[in-house]
Amino acid sequence: MSTSVKPTSAESSPSPPSADLGHFGPYGGRYVPETLMAALEALAAGYDAARHDREFRAELAGILRQYVGRPTPLYLARRLSERLGGPRIYLKREDLCHTGAHKINNTAGQILLAQRLGKRRVIAETGAGQHGVATATVAALRGLRCEIYMGTEDMRRQALNVVRMRLLGATVTGVDSGSRTLKDAINEAMRDWVTNVDTTHYVLGSVLGADPYPRMVRDFQAVIGEEAHRQFLEAEGRLPDCLVACVGGGSNSIGLFHRFLGEAGVRMIGVEAGGLGIATGRHAARFAEKTVGILHGTRSYVLQDADGQIRVTHSVSAGLDYSGVGPEHAYLHDRGRIEYAAVTDTEALEGFRLLCETEGIIPALESAHAVAYLARIAPGFTRDQAIILNLSGRGDKDVEVAASALGLGAGGAA
Numbered sequence: 456m457s458t459s460v461k462p463t464s465a466e467s468s469p470s471p472p473s474a475d476l477g478h479f480g481p482y483g484g485r486y487v488p489e490t491l492m493a494a495l496e497a498l499a500a501g502y503d504a505a506r507h508d509r510e511f512r513a514e515l516a517g518i519l520r521q522y523v524g525r526p527t528p529l530y531l532a533r534r535l536s537e538r539l540g541g542p543r544i545y546l547k548r549e550d551l552c553h554t555g556a557h558k559i560n561n562t563a564g565q566i567l568l569a570q571r572l573g574k575r576r577v578i579a580e581t582g583a584g585q586h587g588v589a590t591a592t593v594a595a596l597r598g599l600r601c602e603i604y605m606g607t608e609d610m611r612r613q614a615l616n617v618v619r620m621r622l623l624g625a626t627v628t629g630v631d632s633g634s635r636t637l638k639d640a641i642n643e644a645m646r647d648w649v650t651n652v653d654t655t656h657y658v659l660g661s662v663l664g665a666d667p668y669p670r671m672v673r674d675f676q677a678v679i680g681e682e683a684h685r686q687f688l689e690a691e692g693r694l695p696d697c698l699v700a701c702v703g704g705g706s707n708s709i710g711l712f713h714r715f716l717g718e719a720g721v722r723m724i725g726v727e728a729g730g731l732g733i734a735t736g737r738h739a740a741r742f743a744e745k746t747v748g749i750l751h752g753t754r755s756y757v758l759q760d761a762d763g764q765i766r767v768t769h770s771v772s773a774g775l776d777y778s779g780v781g782p783e784h785a786y787l788h789d790r791g792r793i794e795y796a797a798v799t800d801t802e803a804l805e806g807f808r809l810l811c812e813t814e815g816i817i818p819a820l821e822s823a824h825a826v827a828y829l830a831r832i833a834p835g836f837t838r839d840q841a842i843i844l845n846l847s848g849r850g851d852k853d854v855e856v857a858a859s860a861l862g863l864g865a866g867g868a869a
């Protein structure tokens with residue numbers, strides 16, 4: 456296609472139609488072993504039927520309302536707005552969802568779909584344990600067998616979430632290979648899926664992996680932006696000037712952004728984990744390096760070394776600590792529709808403290824990255840402008856990390 460006929464950002468449909476086999480421009484696709492191709496095709500067909508089915512949609516909407524606690528509030532953060540001295544800041548309160556984060560919007564959708572497709576068992580991989588808990592929760596609600604793969608190093612670091620998943624009736628299987636973390640758990644879950652694909656659905660936790668996962672997970676998370684669009688119109692009678700969200704795999708951010716992609720006046724910023732600083736190489740800021748590769752079934756920006764090997768990433772927040780990013784983000788980045796920025800561990804901890812002190816809300820360290828970047832840009836906005844920040848999760852899980860980083864131990868003087 457010649458550049459002269461390319462539509463400019465935000466004017467036409469921002470994402471290609473789903474009939475395009477899950478391609479977002481040059482990104483996305485299905486890079487999987489032959490044995491999984493049929494499973495992905497069946498899943499895509501099942502999903503396409505379900506999303507047009509009134510009964511499926513009504514049942515999912517009922518669970519979101521009565522069990523997850525939707526709609527979540529769109530909350531005007533007055534003291535935070537005053538402290539930053541610029542625009543009015545609204546928080547979309549995904550931290551108030553059951554289990555404490557947005558992840559359950561997706562696990563509820565996928566597990567309902569799995570049942571519709573006749574599966575009796577679900578599997579998932581988890582790093583910090585948040586996606587594992589959200590999967591085990593809905594599996595318990597619906598009476599499905601559930602097995603969660605987790606690196607043994609992560610199990611040690613996140614012992615409380617391991618107990619949660621077991622209380623919820625899930626089998627937690629430790630993975631003792633490689634670095635004993637998320638990527639090893641993903642490999643093990645893939646192996647399980649290949650073997651048990653007739654009975655088992657693989658619940659993927661973000662807008663990653665082979666088609667149909669990136670568009671399916673996006674659609675399940677898009678409820679965030681649909682609510683925020685309506686709530687903001689009710690509150691202000693117009694559209695917001697800017698949206699800000701953190702980007703791990705990219706599901707909470709695309710969930711907020713999706714409804715607004717066609718609104719050219721709404722600026723959107725995704726915030727990645729800058730870790731110890733971009734120059735150190737120890738970070739998870741995929742858009743700071745822009746190298747394209749294939750990871751876990753999809754083509755996108757992936758952090759790699761000079762030989763093309765996937766690099767080990769670093770972030771203070773486990774949920775942002777992954778070397779790839781969702782393919783739709785890569786596409787929207789290239790089109791200039793979404794801006795991406797990174798904040799360091801240290802800045803994220805400042806954002807964490809800022810929200811605690813101004814609003815009485817302890818955010819997830821992931822969400823604190825978005826808060827930190829918001830604090831940096833707010834002075835550039837005027838008082839009659841407004842920004843929506845996606846508060847993707849609550850920070851109870853992070854208080855120990857924050858306590859040691861900020862010197863707030865029970866015996867300390869700080």
Ligand SMILES: *Cc1c(COP(=O)(O)O)cnc(C)c1O
Pocket residue numbers: 556557558585660661662701702703704705706707708774775819821822847848849
């Ligand atoms: C998992 C997680 C994230 C990162 O994942 P996305 O798919 O980018 O949303 C962000 N915030 C919280 C609270 C999480 O649990």
